[in-house]
Amino acid sequence: xxxxxxxxxxxxxxxxxVAGEPVDPVVRRSQRxxxxxxxxxxxxxxxGRPPRAVATEVLRHAExxxxxxxxxxSGPGFLNLTVADDALAGMVSALATSxxxxxxxxxxxxxxxxxxxxxxxxxxxxxxxxxxTVIGDAAARLLEWLGHRVLRANHLGDWGTPFGMLIEHxxxxxxxxxxxxxxxxxxxxxxxxxxxxxxxxxxxxxxxRRRVVALQGGDEATLRLWRLLVExxxxxxxxxxxxxxxxxxxxxxxxxxxxxxLLGPVVEELDRLGLLRESAGAACVFPPGFVGRDGASLPLxxxxxxxxxxxxxxxxxxxxxxxxxxxxxxxxxxxxxxxxQHFEMVYAAAGQAGWLGPPARxxxxxxxxxxxxxxxxxxxxxxxxxxxxxxxxxxxxxxxALARERNPELGEVEAAEVGRxxxxxxxxxxxxxxxxxxxxVLDWERMLSLDGNTAPYLQYAYSRIRSIFRRAGVAAQPDAxxxxxxxxxxxxxxxxxxxxGVVGAVAVNLEFHHLAGYLYRLAATFSTFYxxxxxxxxxxxVRESRLVLCxxxxxVLQQGLYLLGIRTPERM
RNA sequence: GCGCCCGUAGCUCAGCGGAUAGAGCAGGGGACUUCUAAUCCCAAGGCCGCAGGUUCGAAUCCUGCCGGGCGCACCA
Numbered sequence: 001x002x003x004x005x006x007x008x009x010x011x012x013x014x015x016x017x018v019a020g021e022p023v024d025p026v027v028r029r030s031q032r033x034x035x036x037x038x039x040x041x042x043x044x045x046x047x048g049r050p051p052r053a054v055a056t057e058v059l060r061h062a063e064x065x066x067x068x069x070x071x072x073x074s075g076p077g078f079l080n081l082t083v084a085d086d087a088l089a090g091m092v093s094a095l096a097t098s099x100x101x102x103x104x105x106x107x108x109x110x111x112x113x114x115x116x117x118x119x120x121x122x123x124x125x126x127x128x129x130x131x132x133t134v135i136g137d138a139a140a141r142l143l144e145w146l147g148h149r150v151l152r153a154n155h156l157g158d159w160g161t162p163f164g165m166l167i168e169h170x171x172x173x174x175x176x177x178x179x180x181x182x183x184x185x186x187x188x189x190x191x192x193x194x195x196x197x198x199x200x201x202x203x204x205x206x207x208x209r210r211r212v213v214a215l216q217g218g219d220e221a222t223l224r225l226w227r228l229l230v231e232x233x234x235x236x237x238x239x240x241x242x243x244x245x246x247x248x249x250x251x252x253x254x255x256x257x258x259x260x261x262l263l264g265p266v267v268e269e270l271d272r273l274g275l276l277r278e279s280a281g282a283a284c285v286f287p288p289g290f291v292g293r294d295g296a297s298l299p300l301x302x303x304x305x306x307x308x309x310x311x312x313x314x315x316x317x318x319x320x321x322x323x324x325x326x327x328x329x330x331x332x333x334x335x336x337x338x339x340x341q342h343f344e345m346v347y348a349a350a351g352q353a354g355w356l357g358p359p360a361r362x363x364x365x366x367x368x369x370x371x372x373x374x375x376x377x378x379x380x381x382x383x384x385x386x387x388x389x390x391x392x393x394x395x396x397x398x399x400x401a402l403a404r405e406r407n408p409e410l411g412e413v414e415a416a417e418v419g420r421x422x423x424x425x426x427x428x429x430x431x432x433x434x435x436x437x438x439x440x441v442l443d444w445e446r447m448l449s450l451d452g453n454t455a456p457y458l459q460y461a462y463s464r465i466r467s468i469f470r471r472a473g474v475a476a477q478p479d480a481x482x483x484x485x486x487x488x489x490x491x492x493x494x495x496x497x498x499x500x501g502v503v504g505a506v507a508v509n510l511e512f513h514h515l516a517g518y519l520y521r522l523a524a525t526f527s528t529f530y531x532x533x534x535x536x537x538x539x540x541x542v543r544e545s546r547l548v549l550c551x552x553x554x555x556v557l558q559q560g561l562y563l564l565g566i567r568t569p570e571r572m
Numbered sequence: 573g574c575g576c577c578c579g580u581a582g583c584u585c586a587g588c589g590g591a592u593a594g595a596g597c598a599g600g601g602g603a604c605u606u607c608u609a610a611u612c613c614c615a616a617g618g619c620c621g622c623a624g625g626u627u628c629g630a631a632u633c634c635u636g637c638c639g640g641g642c643g644c645a646c647c648a
Contacts, residue, residue: 031591038590045628075591076628120648157648256648282646291574292644304646311648338642340576368577369641377641406610422610434585437577439641445597446584450610452596453585460610468607517586520595527611536607572610 002102002501003091003494004028004035007067007081011037014061018054019043033070033080034494040077051077085490089482092493096478096548101556102500105147106507113151113322114140116334117241117248120157121233121255122166124188125240126385127378127442128336131367134431134565136334137246138512139365142563146507151326154237154248155318158230158255164212167225168204169194182232188387216308230255243392245424245565262317263309267302270316275352281305285312287348290341300345315346319362320355329360332510337366337437365510368439370431378442392424398448399423399456406450407572414571421567422456423448429455432564433516453520455566458557461523463572464530465554469547470570472536476551480544488529492549495522499556503563512564519560526553 004027011025023039030036040055047054055077064071070082095102116136119125136152144150169190170178181190197204214222234253241248267283270276275285277299284299292298300312322328333343343364350356372378380386400419403410410418430447433454434440450456469475484490495518502518505511535546558568 026590028590036591041590041628051628078591118648160648162647280645284645290644293573294644295573296645299645301646306646308646310646312646314648336642337577339648341643342648344576366577371641375640402610407608435578438585439578441584443584449597454596456610457596460608464608464611471607513586517595524595528613530607531603531612534607538607572608 002504003083003088003497004501007035007037007064010064010067011039011058011062011079014058014063015039015043017061018057019047027081029494030080032074033072034083035081036074037079037081040079044077055079083494085484088490088493088497089484091497092482092484092548092552093479095496096476096480096482096552101552101559102497103146103503104500109147109149110330111149111151111326111328112143112330112332113153113326113328114143114332114334115153115155115318116140116332117237117246118155118157118335119233119237121230122162122182122187122194123157123191123233124385125237125388127370127388127391128385130370130388130391130427131431131436132334132336133241133244133246133248134428135365135367135436135510135512136332137248137565138432138563139332139334139510140247141565142503142507145563146503148330151322151328152248152252153254153318153322154252156230156234156253156255158233159257159260161212163215163226163229164208164210165194165198165204166191166229167211167215167222168207169197170225170229172197172204182229187233187236240389240392243389243424244428245567247565256311256314259314259317259321262321263313266313266317266320267309270302270349270353273353275349276302282310285349285352287345287352289348290345298345300349312342312346312349315343316350316353316355319346319350320353323355323360331356331360331362332365333362334365334367337368340364340366363510365436367436371439371441373441373443375441392427394444395423395427395448396420397423398444399426402448402450403572410571418569418572421569422459422572425455425459425561425566428565429458429516432512433520434513435511436513453516455561456572458519458523458561459566459568460572461526462554462557462561462568463570465526465550465557466570468535468550474547476547477544478548478551480548481541482548483542483545485542486529486533488525488532489546489549492522492525492529492553495525496549496552496556499560515560515564519557519564522553522556522560526550 008025008027015023015025023043026038027035040058041051044051044054052073055073059071067084067087068081069084072080074080114136117129117133119129140150140152178190198208211222215226234250238250270285276283277286279299282301282305283303284301286297286299290298301310302313304310322331347356347362356362370378378386396419399422400415403415403418426447447454484493502515506515533546535550538546561568
């Protein structure tokens with residue numbers, strides 16, 4: 001189904017015959033033909049013969065007659081391949097009857113843990129959580145669709161010293177409104193009020209400290225209050241996930257506290273393995289190869305000098321749990337780039353301890369920051385962090401207004417639905433459509449713009465196709481013959497056939513902008529096709545063929561956007 | 573000081589060993605008695621940060637600079 005792979009498989013034996021060993025034919029799309037193979041040039045040096053002679057001989061051995069209508073030698077030694085129309089049409093037909101659009105289920109399914117989102121209890125979610133949540137959810141959707149066992153891990157910040165003050169604030173008799181704030185989901189006010197008291201009130205500070213001790217000591221009354229905080233926060237987070245169309249559920253909350261019982265054993269085991277070293281009163285692991293500012297080895301502080309456990313301990317416990325108990329072989333950490341070094345150290349230490357080794361491996365799926373129009377980290381006017389919900393609501397409001405303006409035929413309910421799908425889709429697509437390693441500038445005009453590489457453009461292409469079938473009251477016949485006489489039809493067929501290859505690559509590198517770029521190319525190619533090739537006005541077999549192309553395009557767009565976590569409204 | 577990410581059209585970004593470096597936006601010109609113009613078509617726009625090196629071939633790989641961002645011991 002994957003044309004590039006098919007051509008590669010055909011050319012590889014021919015190259016192997018000429019070279020006397022396996023050679024990657026390096027097949028790629030070409031401007032001069034449909035595909036080109038570049039391997040003859042590199043091989044020429046290796047075998048000490050002119051590139052064109054090598055290419056000619058490869059050509060003699062290659063069996064391409066059924067796939068290609070033209071195969072020619074070009075330039076210094078390129079092989080230009082033109083795919084035969086009937087071969088391409090055959091592949092499109094195969095796609096049309098494929099429920100998975102040509103994408104195979106993973107040959108060797110794995111258990112994959114995707115660690116993402118991770119907001120803090122009793123704190124508002126802000127833009128800083130957006131990228132982790134959006135990218136992580138796309139990873140979970142994609143790998144799940146490919147047949148892997150995906151375990152979503154929402155590593156909530158639900159433990160630590162701040163909980164002393166938060167609990168004290170909750171029960172403070174002078175603060176009858178605190179519980180109210182909490183239940184209303186006004187976490188920002190709640191946290192800030194607690195913080196403010198902590199900063200100025202010595203008595204409150206002392207109570208908070210005692211409360212931390214009680215919490216860590218397992219005091220039942222304190223734990224009950226702590227659970228209240230956690231539950232209220234989780235309830236709130238779920239409403240945000242619902243708004244964002246994120247697949248995280250209550251089952252996926254695995255707070256830091258859930259590893260508490262494992263921290264002691266983890267440290268003990270590190271000690272037993274001889275990996276622990278005391279430094280300035282703290283118990284540390286020194287994974288090799290990491291040096292700090294002063295040139296000395298950098299420690300991973302597993303137990304602090306005050307006896308408390310540091311986050312490296314939690315991260316190590318989580319790894320041990322995930323590989324050992326859950327049987328995961330792929331651990332994804334969708335966390336910002338600044339934390340790269342921390343995770344590399346944790347992975348190294350886990351490797352030393354024997355908790356992380358082949359076939360299991362951990363990958364830091366890092367990402368850059370979201371910037372404001374001033375090119376600096378996005379901040380609210382007051383200089384604080386920007387509330388995620390506020391951002392999403394603004395996106396929905398803008399998109400809803402746009403939908404009403406562009407299509408007055410939409411009723412109130414439908415306009416609201418479209419506005420939500422488009423607004424949320426725009427935010428997520430802006431995040432997923434550029435290289436995640438880079439920072440990106442959040443620009444309302446651009447991401448809600450209806451032209452260019454944006455979610456609305458893709459959604460529009462989809463809804464336009466749906467409207468064809470709605471209007472005509474017909475369905476595509478998957479077994480209809482495919483004819484590709486027009487260049488625009490051929491171009492569309494090539495894009496459709498390329499879906500599997502892109503999905504397969506993204507499953508490995510988790511570079512979702514490749515999938516986004518592919519979908520954009522598909523939608524753009526479709527738009528050209530749609531402009532030049534009448535569908536419903538065509539007759540007989542041509543009409544049937546074009547209906548199949550339309551239907552396939554819609555299905556690929558829908559599936560592709562689904563994998564990115566973006567909805568596809570039937571009308572816009 | 574060490575390490576990581578990033579410098580490509582005016583702007584936002586693809587491309588990361590192959591032929592003439594691609595899109596979108598903005599700006600210019602065109603196409604609606606519409607299978608949804610939230611669209612399409614055409615033209616214009618580039619010392620790919622700089623300098624070396626490897627290679628038949630470098631935006632792409634290596635080295636060194638320059639510029640921007642971030643991280644480097646008890647907060648996660």
